[in-house]
Amino acid sequence: MIKASKLTKKYGTKAAIQDVSFNIDKGEVVGFLGPNGAGKTTTMRILTGYIPPTSGKVEIGGLDVFDDSLEVRRKLGYLPENTPLYLDMDVEVFLKYIAALKKVSTDKRSNHVSKIMKVCGIDNVRQSTIKTLSKGYKQRVGIAQALIGNPEYLILDEPTIGLDPKQIIEIRELIKSLAEDKTIILSTHILPEVSMTCSRVIIIAEGKIVAEDTPNNLENRLSGVAKVLLTVKGPGEEISSKLKEISGVKRVNIEKTQASDLVDLEVASQKDVDIRGQLAQAVVQNNWDLLEMRREVLGLEEIFLKLTTKE
């Protein structure tokens, strides 16, 4: 279990993160979500013991990250930001080097490295020099080195950044397959990633945690309203006032009046009530033409924007 309490990191007088606290239980996959510069990488570096916090402390598996640094590092797999690798080394040689540093015993090293290369799908490039590999493969090598030594905890800083969509899906699948027996923290600023791979999301903005929940709960909690978007042929004001009379409707906005008396309306309602039927009826009963109607629930994307942008 990872326990961060009141982490603050200041560079000069500027705080990169402030009072960041969270607990991560064994077996969880937690997504650290935030815009660039929110303090994700700083937090990760503190978690791995690369830099100390100005105040606060981190415990991983009951051990303090700074007092028992070596012991913690043994249990930790870390992929730093931008996937730094020794570009001049061959994949297998590199992984064996990492295995030696991770104190994997000499007789088990070859086997262990082969197994991890298979898991990460890089056994076909084992003899290649890392700098000749594509971005996707480099990323896999980065994840592979984090997996060396079977760490209980994996910390991945933006594991899918810069990859093409196919590679992103592959890396996601890989992370999901690892989730079975590991506690994983991954940071990202890509939203679908979180809803697809993580059991919990921590949203961080300007160095502070602004929300923390499962992806589903976040959606539910923050999107108390559902929106229905309508395009109707008819007089705007009149339609708007008629629709307001329907029970369950919270408010009606006229989005824009298009040419030739078309009106776009946004109708907000409670989330758990579906008012589309009533809306359609109301429009038709008044002899207006209903051209389009769709329901929108606030997605993670909007929640994220809502939480991380200042009004």
Added chain:
Amino acid sequence: MNSIFTITLKELRSYFTSPIAYVVFTMFLVLSGYFFSVILFISKEASFRGAASNIIITLLFLMPLITMRMFSEERKMGTLELLMTKPVRDIEVMLGKFLAAAILFITMLASTLVYIFILTKYGNPDMGPIWSAYLGILLCGLSFIALGIFASTLTENQIIAAVIGFALVLLLWVMSWISGNLGEVDSELLSYISLSTHLEGFVKGVINLKDVVYYLSFIVFWLFVSVKSIEIRKWK
């Protein structure tokens, strides 16, 4: 302990995957060979003394090139973070890298033993001063390495690391020049600090414990400062 050798091995391997080691090694052999043969021609004397003084000057120029990438490249590529979050101590990383540079240097130096072989084949040199000169060059060269490694912890840029390394080594080399013009205490202090004054004895054939201690403490000091310099990220 094992981590040190793991790192040493990796560093040695990367020396020889880049052209730097080959170039430095070759140029060292060209220059030291030139000095040895020219001095031999002129003096017609079976002695290593002249060549030894020139070999150390060659090393003064070349050694910063061996050490310049040790930490600057790790910093630039971000691999320092990769390395330092593995279960290895900072001091192990430092010693591993120092040892790698030392092994390369010792190999370079050992290849000049050919000259000694030539001397013994065609002349009858006094072997005592030769071995003591070798010991002196070894200790002095290792000091250059320690200082060069420190320089490479200061910057991400290899060229800057080399320039700083070279400047520091040269400065400490010529520190004694000024000593005659200062007061008694300052003069003694400056010539004690200077790298070159401690080599004189070795080249003449005198192994002075004071000089050995000087070089060893010089090495330990700069490696210690280098470890602190790497840890500086933790204090920012």
